Amino acid sequence: MTAANEMNHPQSGTNAETDGRAPARPESQQAPSGHPGLPEDELRYVYAVTRPFEGVLPEEGGRGLDGEPPRLLHHGDLVAVVSPVPAADFDEAPLKAHLEDLDWLAETARTHQRVITALTTVTSPLPLRLATICRDDSGVRRLLESGRARFVSALDRLDGRVEWGVKVYTHTPPPAAPSPEQAPAPSADAPGAGRSYLQQRLAHRRTRETAANRADAVCRRLQEELSQSAEHTVLHRLQDGRLSGRSGQNVLNAAFLVPRAASEAFVERVRALTPGDDESVKVELTGPWAPYSFTDIGEEEPT
């Protein structure tokens, strides 16, 4: 075994073939699989699959769900990045309950993301979906074994690529208070009050429609132009403001797969396509992400 197969954390420098288990983790030394009826107390949470890599995960962010650096479980020419997690939290029933707890979900998702981000500093990881859990290490190896062709092809396709998120929001201006240029606000019983009100309503609707049209044009231009700068484009479901907690209506939620080396140009392109003088249309860029949204490209369409 070469150095690339060594664990990459100084704290746990055991060889991956011996399971890569950090030495100081007594609680994981028990409960081997195969005790029917005996609940195992630890499961394996798999964050990502990578090629063997050299280099050390950054200390900051390189900690998994158990608070320790994630383990690298080598199998053939693939590596699974895993943490032991308590079955009490991650077995099917408790996991299902936890997933309904937004705080728990948020913390788990952020930890998963931090591990992926840490991995991107040393390799191009293939991220797995949140809460991918195996019973034990041999389960993880089976996962690598049976999915090998798919992992290898995805790793090749995504090597050196990152994902950028581009969202567009429209801000409908609130109904304008009558401006001084408009007819001075008549009292409600004055002649013309009703007409003035209708005019204002009409003007507001026009403003809104114009804003929507402008946003539409921005979205189309962004999509067309950025798709040309990207290898792939995925449209995510539009976000609800009550979840994102931000104002404005989300009218585009796109992800673009871009070679890391082309990222700067891509970001510059987004900036150039962002209308600078339009308060009603906002463009938001996020990234660089690991290519979460592109792990399935090239595979057969899901039915």
Place this chain on the structure above:
Amino acid sequence: MSHYTDDHDIDALAQREIALVDLLDRLLGGGVVISGDLTLRIADVDLVRIDLNALISSVSENVPSPFEDMN
């Protein structure tokens, strides 16, 4: 998260706090899904969606989940 303005420095972007909803778009809508009996989550992808649908509908009753797989 703040609006994308003149702040186009990649590092600065990377260091912004990530909005949970953006994260969930990716972690629940993306990432490799392992199917079959290899993981505990035999049907968990769906479970996750169902749970989140429930979660979201508790926030807002008539908004479709943003977390369905768009790939």
